[in-house]
Amino acid sequence: MLDMTRRSPRPETASGLARGLGWFSIALGLAELVAPRAITRSLGLRGQEGLVQAYGVREIATGIGLLGTRQPAPWLWGRVGGDVLDLATLAAAGGSRRQREARGIAMAAVLGITVLDVLCAATLSGTPGRATSRGGMSTPRSYGYGGRRGFRDLPERMRGAARDARIPEDMRIPKLLRPYGN
């Protein structure tokens, strides 16, 4: 069994790897979307062009998700799910000996990528996130900032205390444009 604690990459390395996997997803997705026929022909999946294109859309969405987030772990686990789907699709296909050989190579490649996805996802799943009002990955707690008003008095008593400030004319609504009666 894979020993994650010993073999997992460092979080910084895993973050870089996650971005790499994001770009890989987009490239693969574009290929599946643009040239499904070439892919199905070489792998013995004829008639499955629509499915390959759908997988392409999935890959692109995952890639964009991975590149656009600071918490890539859920997207990486999504990739792992996609890898399983890919493997199942490849395993279920028929075709000539040559196509079976090509599929074998493809499955080996997918397996390799799956290992990377799992290692990366497992490493980044342990990386702490940001506290949010909904809970997020860290438990929100009160920091007691309710007394930090910054004023010498209550805000309602400080309202307008700086009305004596000289507001420069270039930062005001020009006189000619001000509302009537102002």
Next chain:
Amino acid sequence: MKALRWHGKQDIRCDEVPDPAIEHPRDAIVKVTSCAICGSDLHLYDGFMPGMESGDIMGHEFMGEVVEVGAENKKLKVGDRVVVPFTICCGECDQCRRGYFSVCERSNRNKSVADKVFGHSPAGLFGYTHLTGGYPGGQAEFVRVPFADVAPVKVPDGLTDEQVLFLGDIFPTGWQAAVQCDIQPTDTVAIWGAGPVGQFCVRSAVLLGARQVICIDRVPERLEMARAGGAVTIDFENESVVERLNELTHGKGPEKCIDAVGLEAHATGSLDSLYDRAKQAVMLETDRPHVLREMMYVCRPAGILSVPGVYGGVLDKIPFGMVMNKGLTIRTGQTHVNRWTDDLLRRIAEGEINPSFVITHRAKLEDGPALYKTFRDKQDGCIKVVLQP
């Protein structure tokens, strides 16, 4: 000396570097006693601003003691305590004479590059990319201050570093954002972002007499601090911003809107923010302008949009038709710090406001790299970090 240096995206290190030296007779060397990590430093940390080079010294919010002055510097003397504004200005060019210090025509030593990128160059800034001069910043033990006979603000005895440090950036930035809203006693001012600048926007809008101040964010402790300053708050993760703003303004919308967020807006779940994330991820858009779009939509016609939040490049799907048809005014720009410092220093000295309320983390310079991450991830209740070299 020790300094925090940028080595790439999310890679800040505390390194040993050579001490700065006087390069021009108007210069001064300042021994930094306190410096801060600014929200806009996070745009550099996250790699969103072009023009950084490995080894650049970070930091544009700092103060300290003058330890050396150039021969032509008649303003400062050794031993003076000064806050150094983040915008470097010559005090003599046409823009400086008009009070537009943040677009000084002479202080950006990489002016030719900035002219090409921006059309015309803004001022030089400390520690903020080579597009604005590539000047070493203030998250260091010592800093060379160019044109030091113009911008540095002398600090009177009796005021602590923590009371005056933010005169170099976030206090005047929040103040200018509110001032350029031309606040009237009947106004509702809505402020997006309860980070450090947003907090000063809240307090400035209250001091300038807005009838109602509303602050929008999703981080509970930041909203709590905004409420302490007199704001009504909206948690955009749990409430509809547009609905709540309309509710609080009897369906009319706020007259004045302030974007204290800038280019890294988070708006979980909204369609336009997903669109921005996707385009930014594949490098088809540099900034995420969700807040600008929302302000344009919700602002009361004939209102003002004030934008102190930093943007760096090109923005997509900006509904300018709304701006035109509603007759909105947009005011933005880096802060003309010295325009406000005398007045704000007086208000601090008189106790009207104590800017140190915003500090949540104090640490040594060496702890800076870790605190960049803490601040960026809003962990441990972090709102403002002050470092002492």
